[in-house]
Amino acid sequence: MQDSMNRRIVLASRPKGRPTPDNFRIESAPIPAPKDGQLLLETVYLSLDPYMRGRMNEGKTYADASELGDTMIGATVARVKQSRHADWKEGEFVLAYSGWQEYALSDGRGLRRLDPHSAPLSTALGVLGMPGFTAYSGLLEIGQPKAGDTVVVAAASGAVGSAVGQIARIKGARAVGIAGGPEKCAFVKDELGFDAVVDHRAPDFADQLRKACPDGIDVYFENVGGQVWDAVKPLLNKFARVPVCGLVSHYNAGADGAKEERAAIDLQDLLFRSLTVRGFIQVDFVEQYEADFLREAPQWVKEGKLRYREDIVDGLENAPDAFIGLLEGKNFGKLSVRVKPEGQQSK
């Protein structure tokens, strides 16, 4: 049976600290009909990423906050379900930004066509998508890893961290990963080929990190903040570079007992060691780096130099729980939701 209703997940209330299921609400509305020049997109995969937590707050973070009742935002892999646009054919796959819903209209702007035969479609949300590009652009533009450098990254089994370490190795640097628990650590070392890995849950984590970086740290790709940053700071070498793309350990800070996290750097440390610390979001670098990324990254994946792991959850209704787990590091690999099956159109 053809769907007639579009299910979507909206922001029901703003979390204080850790999000809970009641911050989300599932709604249904008739599937909209495309007008001339429009497409109807059917969501196949929905990307879940830590940055979405910021949008749930009131006020500006990187970008404008979502309003209560808004559909949760997010990148998607979608199928063109109906086309009234000359440039797009029904059945084509695209990278879109439909958000947490099954169907969305588009006028074609901002879509990128995906070839399902060149790489698994889900990778357009991960290693070959925004997280991979975040790693690539931030590491090359700000981190500037040189042969022999020590590059450290946390959440090293995750979508961004896994790419950071492997690209660092492609550039001849030594990659040290930080991950949570023995299973993720083994994956980072054995499957992703990092030179060393440290478990941030270990009671002597800071000491282990120091031992894993006997020549100090030249590049620290910051995506978590908190205690990891505290352990990294004293190890930064003269001229070290710190791209800051996220602070996931801080996102749930706030009311209801979640520990308040803070990560800061004294200008004096920065001065005495000629450090560079720079915040970015990947859109800052699209113009300069995207073409190179789309040429190099798929090639690295084919050559086995850039491996990845995906954690795919089935069903739109499971997105809130999966997202809540993401902020606590419960996922293992790039987290996405399979909203509709890839291989068949809904009947």
Add this chain to the structure above:
Amino acid sequence: MQDSMNRRIVLASRPKGRPTPDNFRIESAPIPAPKDGQLLLETVYLSLDPYMRGRMNEGKTYADASELGDTMIGATVARVKQSRHADWKEGEFVLAYSGWQEYALSDGRGLRRLDPHSAPLSTALGVLGMPGFTAYSGLLEIGQPKAGDTVVVAAASGAVGSAVGQIARIKGARAVGIAGGPEKCAFVKDELGFDAVVDHRAPDFADQLRKACPDGIDVYFENVGGQVWDAVKPLLNKFARVPVCGLVSHYNAGADGAKEERAAIDLQDLLFRSLTVRGFIQVDFVEQYEADFLREAPQWVKEGKLRYREDIVDGLENAPDAFIGLLEGKNFGKLSVRVKPEGQQSK
């Protein structure tokens, strides 16, 4: 009468907080005789700069600490008094690093020949020397001012700050200076041609700074820290750049009642506004920028685009008091000591 003794000022004890005269001791020793391949240099001008305060502490800051009893370090303009080196003639002027003393031996390494007819000799320690180069290289490499940008600098009547603002204007940016007291503020605005100036001693300083920067701040050249940094931070625009070359308001922090100063930045601020904060010392940039600086800066001085003011104190014995005053902002312009007259050799 020919001098037979070399007077020098040594580190007698380490200051706790603000230096005092008894941290310095004047000593005399026979003037050394150059061997083959050596020069005897006679100090004409001695540069006094805030970074010297760091060397008086125990432990490493930018560079190794001075030992107790060591001659205080520092750049000098010197005359070749005796030469037993084929490349150097008696009577030539050089930029040297003799420290706080009247005479020093050199093997010629690291000296730069100065032409007393092309620019006043003292400028080799100021606008055409290390402070000017600090401004030039830090501003161009890290600050990257573009036409229409707002560039803010403190200690704007001083050696580095005055050059930062004027070079920003040469690059088409709007220069906002911060200085202490009406006399310095008038100089910054009227003589140096900054677009606006704010007195950091005003009780509503932060408010005045905000009004002087109606479009926010794109580049803040950090050389003071403390309350100025606190006022600047909320005004930094998305993509703002902060070269950090000094924190003079912190240098006297410590024991004996001097207020403890701290300047830090939260990684979250850095992330949400894609800020770049980078510490440097000018030696980091010599290779890349020195030749350009030595070509451009003298030309700008000749054209009247790069003005400067010098505060010259007579007599080596007055160096400690002058230096103590420098750390409190008592100088007005680039501070140097005239150790020997320019125009005549000592008889």
